[in-house]
Amino acid sequence: MQRRLGESGSTVRAHAVHPGYAATNLQGHTGIGLLHRFMSLTNRLLAQSDEMGALPTLFAATQDLPGASYTGPGGFQEQRGHPAPASRTAAAQDADTARRLWDLSEELTGVTYPLTPTAAGGR
Numbered sequence: 001m002q003r004r005l006g007e008s009g010s011t012v013r014a015h016a017v018h019p020g021y022a023a024t025n026l027q028g029h030t031g032i033g034l035l036h037r038f039m040s041l042t043n044r045l046l047a048q049s050d051e052m053g054a055l056p057t058l059f060a061a062t063q064d065l066p067g068a069s070y071t072g073p074g075g076f077q078e079q080r081g082h083p084a085p086a087s088r089t090a091a092a093q094d095a096d097t098a099r100r101l102w103d104l105s106e107e108l109t110g111v112t113y114p115l116t117p118t119a120a121g122g123r
């Protein structure tokens with residue numbers, strides 16, 4: 001998204017965030033039995049609170065970060081802790097793959113997002 005915004009001359013910045021491993025209701029809907037008990041125990045022992053999981057999103061929304069930044073928890077394995085820059089694989093940064101994914105997504109959904117400086121909040 002940031003590449004497309006930049007190519008259009010837009011000053012809008014795109015950011016990505018992840019919450020790490022946060023104890024939310026998502027893990028509580030695994031059904032009944034052993035899996036549910038395991039997830040409940042894992043949440044209590046390893047996961048950070050849902051409030052801490054929300055911090056990377058709040059941080060990215062309120063800080064003057066560069067475009068294409070990626071934020072997550074700064075602790076062990078980016079699973080818990082306060083917001084910090086998160087790591088990305090080389091594949092996640094590949095411009096050709098990103099362009100193909102964007103084109104395929106537009107084709108499959110039938111929705112296009114043409115970016116022009118005016119439409120993208122540009123100069």
